[in-house]
Amino acid sequence: MTRKSWILIGFALALAIAYAVFFTNWFKPGTIKIYHLTRPIGFAMRTRRDAPAPPITFGLESSYKLTEIKVVPLAEWQTNQHALPIWHLVSDSNSVPVKFFVYGQRIRGMKPAVSGAQPQPFQPNVAYRLFITAGKARGQHDFEIGGSLPETK
Numbered sequence: 001m002t003r004k005s006w007i008l009i010g011f012a013l014a015l016a017i018a019y020a021v022f023f024t025n026w027f028k029p030g031t032i033k034i035y036h037l038t039r040p041i042g043f044a045m046r047t048r049r050d051a052p053a054p055p056i057t058f059g060l061e062s063s064y065k066l067t068e069i070k071v072v073p074l075a076e077w078q079t080n081q082h083a084l085p086i087w088h089l090v091s092d093s094n095s096v097p098v099k100f101f102v103y104g105q106r107i108r109g110m111k112p113a114v115s116g117a118q119p120q121p122f123q124p125n126v127a128y129r130l131f132i133t134a135g136k137a138r139g140q141h142d143f144e145i146g147g148s149l150p151e152t153k
Contacts, residue, residue: 029136029137029138030136030137030138031137031138031139032060032061032064032132032134032137032138032139033060033061033139034058034059034060034061034130034132034139034140034141035058035059035141036056036057036058036059036130036141036143037056037057037059038054038055038056038057038145038146039054039055039057055102055103055104056102056103056122056143056145057100057101057102057103058100058101058102058103058130058141059099059100060098060099060100060132060139062099063097063098063099064097064098064099064132064134064137065091065094065095065096065097065109065134065135066089066091066095066098066107066110066132066133066134067090067091067095067133067134067135068088068089068090068091068131068132068133069087069088069089069101069107069110069130069131069132069133070085070087070088070089070113070130070131071085071086071087071088071103071119071128071129071130071131072084072085072086072128072129072131073086073126073127073128073129074126074127074128074129074142075126075127077129085113086119086120086122086128087103087104087119087120088112088113088114088117089107089110089111089112089113090110090111090112090113091109091110092109092110092111093109094109095107095108095109095110096108096109103119103122104118104119122145123145124145124146125144125145125146126144126145127142127143127144128142128143128144128145129141129142130142130143
């Protein structure tokens with residue numbers, strides 16, 4: 001092959017690499033899409049004034065082997081990026097793939113970041129942010145638990 005052919009091959013290769021880096025997601029970390037559902041377990045739970053908030057379930061677009069889950073109060077996090085989380089789990093070795101989980105749930109392969117820490121209860125009308133990491137993929141989701149419970153007669 002001539003020198004001109006090698007230069008054209010090198011130029012085509014450089015263009016292919018530039019395209020892969022700038023116009024594809026091959027080298028960018030993935031984004032995890034998250035949603036949440038709040039459903040009371042039973043009618044009795046919603047009729048007592050001192051009843052805890054209904055459980056909140058988080059769903060993911062597909063199954064992930066999570067490496068970190070963290071929930072922080074949003075207002076606190078916006079002023080201090082190192083705000084203390086109300087729930088924080090980390091993977092100790094190899095977590096199982098999950099597509100959904102309930103707040104406070106023990107997930108196989110994950111443990112509290114601080115030994116013995118328990119998830120804190122939600123406060124009504126306070127916004128929270130959920131952070132999820134699964135390898136290089138990351139996601140975050142803002143949510144709020146509703147206000148006061150209905151009056152009982």
